[in-house]
Amino acid sequence: MPETDRSATGPARRIARLELPDASPLPSAYAEADRRQAVQDLLASNSFDPHGVAGGPFVLFLCVRDGRLVFDIRDAAEVPVRAVALALGPFRRLIKDYHLIVESHEQAVTEGGHEARIQAIDMGRRGLHNEGAELLVARLDGRIGLDFETARRLFTLVCALHQRI
Template sequence: MVDRRLIRVDMPEMAPLPSAYAEADRLQAMRDLLADNQFAPAGMGVGPYGLELTLREGRLVFDIRDADHQPLRAIVLALGPFRRLIKDYHMVVDSHEMAVTQGMGEARIQAIDMGRRGLHNEGAALLMERLDGRVALDHETARRLFTLICALHQRI
């Protein structure tokens, strides 16, 4: 039977993020991703998969592994196309955290959250486009991976 999902996502050398709010966002994305995802690398009929997600020399590396941690394929993407979205995402997350901690009101928090969802959708669409032909993802998996990419980028 073919199992087209991730059972593990590792982010080597990932220290906790500077903000407790950003760290909670990363951990929630990780939990949601592992609970439900669709991840189907092209030409690989066996699964489930593990993924090591890293940044190397300004590039995003998807190191796809089998269930026993053996390397299957590495996909390297330029980070440039994601930079504006990542920057905007961090600004929105900071604004959301400030709105919540300073009690700016439910309407303001909801407006910021809508902006964050929009950036998630845009980031997911870009990730799916950049992985097209190499890895098939559903929209929710791409959204959660985009959150993890933002967390990696925030670390540097």
């Protein structure tokens, strides 16, 4: 599922294109829209600094392999420049909770008339995004520098890639 940044401006230490080679159709239109929006927002604005790698902007292949989240970082010509793999274990609870919240939100919206419930679910979702982003930044510390918003969007994509834990 190739996604490409359309802007020609911006700092070089960023993701210019994102590939999700393991992306499969998500269980709902809501989840698909969430993934599309995360990709669109990520490409519109991000800070991505693979330590020890010169140049940029980068092409990122984000996938799950053998229970690990793999950041396959390439240059603009798609020449591999670095790969970083993270164990998914520390993310499991957050990913599971995220999927439960997405399902609850979708159900509340479908049923209608539950504005207070929807707002509470949205607050919980934001909290999980923040916790997931903080964990991602911590796990990548010393390997890839990310700003908080980039980490939040990447966490959404991690959840989309790993549907069932």
